[in-house]
Amino acid sequence: MFIQIIEILGTFAFAISGVLVALEKRMDxxxxxxxxxxxxxxGGTLRDVLIGVTPVTWMLNMTYVYVILGATVFSIIFRKYLDYLRISLFLFDTIGIGLYTVVGIQKGLIMGLHPIICIALGTITACFGGVIRDILCNEIPVIFRKEVYATACILGGFAYFILRKLPIDDNIVFVISGSIVIAVRLIAVKFKISLPSLYKDEV
Amino acid sequence: MFIQIIEILGTFAFAISGVLVALEKRMDxxxxxxxxxxxxxxGGTLRDVLIGVTPVTWMLNMTYVYVILGATVFSIIFRKYLDYLRISLFLFDTIGIGLYTVVGIQKGLIMGLHPIICIALGTITACFGGVIRDILCNEIPVIFRKEVYATACILGGFAYFILRKLPIDDNIVFVISGSIVIAVRLIAVKFKISLPSLYKDEV
Amino acid sequence: MFIQIIEILGTFAFAISGVLVALEKRMDxxxxxxxxxxxxxxGGTLRDVLIGVTPVTWMLNMTYVYVILGATVFSIIFRKYLDYLRISLFLFDTIGIGLYTVVGIQKGLIMGLHPIICIALGTITACFGGVIRDILCNEIPVIFRKEVYATACILGGFAYFILRKLPIDDNIVFVISGSIVIAVRLIAVKFKISLPSLYKDEV
Structure with a gap:
């Protein structure tokens, strides 16, 4: 129940972040x-396709469809006022990636995959929706350039597998490692920490 | 037999529309x-992958491959004269999306998916070939910006599920809803109707 | 054993070619x-998804992951000196596409697909990693414009199916057709042969 509410908030925030980028591109x-x-x-769709879980998750659960339709209609109508929601949306989005990361890891575990692959699946679940959004909008994906986004997912993923070896309840492992993703992202944004961009001296 | 002819005409028209975009980008x-x-x-490939029908359809039916190869060779040779065929190609293309939409819906029904998901699959089948084409050519997909293309598919899809509740033969449901897709697109192009592009006032 | 070494060299060279493009885009x-x-x-991932082999290959074999991680760290550290390795990397890369082409063809044969589809799968395996790289970097894929890359794969693929009809050992068919891919590419690069880019006279 609690997780479902988080999932809905995350889906809602992700959808609105998509609307905002699409509006900038003056789409219909x-x-x-x-x-x-x-x-x-x-992100979840790419994960499902790569591990062979089909039909992909959102096709079997209409909640996603209704939340995304609602978020889109809501944010098209109130598009001039979305800036006032910026902090709420940022929080939902951050909670969403924390949840999505752990959900992705667990799907990998169910398939019996190696921990590093599971962490990759968690990161794909949380981050690749934004990557596909940026590709469709003809931009270089923002998370490849300046967002501490994937790094938070990867750190949370390692925490998951370390905690899992300790005598801790699975639900607590879930909550702590999701919270680490959230905390890393909040701290990085708060203190404007990002990975340096790399380049060769002579280009 | 009749449907196969339509499918071949649609595949042919879609392939040529791809050739025209590729020529503009001066590809080899x-x-x-x-x-x-x-x-x-x-579009059909994406649909198959999302619902888990693999190997994807075109790998099991060489007709697609031969039609596309033929269309490509034909349109490369006659590339200077393709403008004379513009109206025929537009008609084939429009008939193609009508057919593809209903085919996609039926594949969703076979998988036991919700009507809204089926309509999404029909729209993906008809429209996402063009989306992937535009991404490979480094353009924002044209159907996100100004073409009444997806809207026609969605309207035809709703018609399909309304008609299906009536005591009508399945083949007639197929033909009528496909025709609605075609009619909506023809009317929209004829009267230059398109969805307004959206934007925030302050950008 | 021999094939595994080639595969590792190819994976290594492909990874570094990715790093070089990413550095030019100043990614983190x-x-x-x-x-x-x-x-x-x-390329192999797209092939696996299209034919329904999931979880995709690299998720089940950590060698790929370690080689790619190693290649990335190596080439980030020595990024200023990669130019000195240009010829070695080009050779590894070329050997890699020869191998990947034949591996892709064989996966198609295992699925019982038509020879033309198998050749397409070989070409996808060898070439579409670079295509996805270019899309993520917001470029029109280079192999669509000026590289004799896919052509080499296709020629090697036809050779594979011609040789297979002769009374020759499977391993020798493998080696010869892979070598043809490599030879065509080397000759094309050496003599600066490429397919002409096409365009309509009036644009």
Missing amino acids: PFGVLIIAFVTSVG | PFGVLIIAFVTSVG | PFGVLIIAFVTSVG
Whole structure:
């Protein structure tokens, strides 16, 4: 129940982040909806396709569809006022990636995959919706350039596998490692920490 | 038999629309072929992968491959005269999306998916070949910005599920809802109707 | 054993080619790693997804992951000196596409697919890592424009199916057709042969 509420908030925030990018590109309502959809469920969809869980998750659970439709209509109508929600949306989004990371890791564990692959699946679940959104909008994905986003997922993922070796209840492992993802992202944004961009001296 | 002819005409028209975009980007013959291929079968391929029907359809039916190869060679040779075929190609293309939409819906029904998901699958089948084409050509997909294309598919999809509740033969449901897709697109192009592009006032 | 060494060299060279493109785009270390990964395993991943072999190959074999991680760290550290390795990298890369092409063909044969589809799968395995890399970096894929890369794979693929009809040992068919891919590419690069880019006279 608690997890479902978080999942809905995360889906909602992801969808709105998609709407905001689509509006900047002056898309029509259909384009805005697709971008909202892809941002929300794209990461989980890619994960499902790579591990062979089909039909992919969102096709079997109409909650995602309704939340994304609602978020899109809501944010198209109130598009001039979305800036006032910026902090709430940022928090939902951050909670969403924490949850998505752990959900992705657990799907990998169910398939019996290696911990590093599970962490990759968690990171894909949390981050690749945004990557596909940026590709569809003809941008180099923002998380490849300046966001501490994937790094938070990877650190939370390692925490998950360390905690799992200790005599701790599975639910607590879930909550702590998800919280680490959230904390790393909040701290990085608060203190403007990001990975340095790399380049060769002579280009 | 009748449906197969339509499918071949649609595949042919989709392939040529891919060739035209690839020529504008001055690709080499291999690039042109890939873009033709992706435009024709990309939507159905994405649908198959999402619902787990693999190997994807075109790998099991060489007709697609031969039609696309033929369309590519034809349109490379006659590339200077393709403008004369514009109206025929537009008609084939429009008939193709009508057919592809209903085919996609039916694949969703076979998997036991919710009507809204089926409509999404129909729209993906008809429209996402063009989306992948535009991504490979480094453009924002045209259907997100100005084409009444997806909207026609969605309206036809709703018609399909309304008609299906009536005591009508399945084949007639198929033909009518496909025709609605075609009619909506023809009317929209004829009267230059499109969805408004959205943006925030202050950008 | 011999094949595994070639595969590791190919994976290594592909990963570094990804790093080089990512550095030009001034990505952060995470972005560089993802591009290296996608360049190395993207083609095989797309092939696996299209034919329904899941979880995809690299998730079940940690060798790929370690080689790519190693190649990425190596080439980030020595990024200023990579130019000195240009010829070695080009050779590894070329050997890699020869191997990947034949591996892809054989996966198609195992699924009982038509020879033309098998050749397409070989070409996808060898070339689409680079295609996905270029899309993520917001470029029109280079192989659609000027590289004799796919052409080499296709020629090697036809050779494979011609040789297979002769009374020759399977391993020798493997080696000869892979070598043809390598030879065509080397000759094309040496003599600066490429397919002409196509365009309509009036644009």
